[in-house]
Amino acid sequence: MNFVVGVTGGIGSGKSAVTAHLENLGIDVVDADLVARVVVEPGQPALAAIAAHFGSDILQHDGTLDRAELRKIVFEDSAARAWLESVTHPAIRQEIESQLRGATSAYVVLSSPLLLEAKQHSFVNHVVVVDVTEDLQIERTTVRDNNNAELVRKIMSAQLPRAERVNRADEVIDNSGSLSDLKFQTNALHKRLLDLAQKHKSSS
Numbered sequence: 001m002n003f004v005v006g007v008t009g010g011i012g013s014g015k016s017a018v019t020a021h022l023e024n025l026g027i028d029v030v031d032a033d034l035v036a037r038v039v040v041e042p043g044q045p046a047l048a049a050i051a052a053h054f055g056s057d058i059l060q061h062d063g064t065l066d067r068a069e070l071r072k073i074v075f076e077d078s079a080a081r082a083w084l085e086s087v088t089h090p091a092i093r094q095e096i097e098s099q100l101r102g103a104t105s106a107y108v109v110l111s112s113p114l115l116l117e118a119k120q121h122s123f124v125n126h127v128v129v130v131d132v133t134e135d136l137q138i139e140r141t142t143v144r145d146n147n148n149a150e151l152v153r154k155i156m157s158a159q160l161p162r163a164e165r166v167n168r169a170d171e172v173i174d175n176s177g178s179l180s181d182l183k184f185q186t187n188a189l190h191k192r193l194l195d196l197a198q199k200h201k202s203s204s
Contacts, residue, residue, distance in 0.1 A: 003107040003197035004100055004123055008115035009130035010162060011155050012141035014175040014182060018130050019111040021186045028103035030096055032112035032120065039091040040065045049087050054080075075154045089118055096123065107197035116160050116168055126196060128189065129169035132176050134162060 007022075009015035023029045040047045042063045051059055054073065060066045074081035100108055100123060112120050121127060132140075134156065141152045159165075166172055171192075173185050 001101060002103050002105070003193075003200040004125050005107055005109050005193055006115045006121055006124035006127045007109055007111045007130065008113060008127070008165065009175075010132075010134075010137050010159050010165065011113065011152065012137040012139075012144065013130045013132050014140075015111060015113070015130045017175075017179065017182055018128075018173060018186050018189075019109055021183055022109055022190060025187075025190050026105055027107060027109055027190070028105040029109045029111055030099040030103070032092065032096060032110065032114065035092050035095045035099070036088065037067075039088060039095060044091075046087050046091050050084065053083065053087075071155075072151075075151070075158060081158070085118070092118075093120070096120065107193050113159065116165060121168075125200060126193070127168060127170045128173060129165050129171075130173045130175050131162070131166055132174075136176060 007015055007019050019029045019031070038044075040050065047065060050065065050070070054070070058066055058070055058073075070084070074084050096110065100110065110120065110124055112118070115121050115124070115127065137156060138149050138152050141155075142149055171189070173182070173189065175182050
């Protein structure tokens with residue numbers, strides 16, 4: 001398999017901005033959030049199981065999953081979240097692995113908010129964490145998603161603590177500055193990753 005770079009960060013950290021820029025530089029990105037949507041599309045076994053467990057109110061009129069309603073339920077109830085993960089995580093892992101194997105760029109990125117929590121780090125050779133303060137996470141997410149601060153804090157509490165996430169990184173991108181500063185850091189990251197990918201290829 002290609003050299004796989006895991007990119008993660010807490011909600012509102014700017015992880016998606018980093019991976020979008022790497023994609024613009026020609027790198028294949030496997031987005032675990034998008035994969036998570038694929039496995040709960042109409043006709044997929046996971047969606048049928050979710051509707052049977054939580055009731056048909058969890059579906060929208062067109063038969064698709066009401067993700068906002070489901071998010072409210074699982075972040076209020078840890079047992080419900082654990083059940084949901086037991087259904088969706090195996091399907092997500094299988095689809096991620098398939099997409100990583102199909103990548104053709106110099107290295108491939110796995111972008112995932114749960115890279116370290118859901119054991120998806122077993123797919124990757126190198127972990128990059130996009131980091132901001134918790135206050136900035138709340139500020140940016142409430143503006144971006146029109147969520148209230150309390151819901152954002154609940155989502156953050158379900159994710160790995162910031163200090164632990166940073167401690168488990170091979171390198172950290174500080175996104176407390178401007179978007180142009182983030183792009184500058186991402187360009188430098190890209191050059192380092194190309195070197196690491198070349199060394200990985202030579203040694204394998």
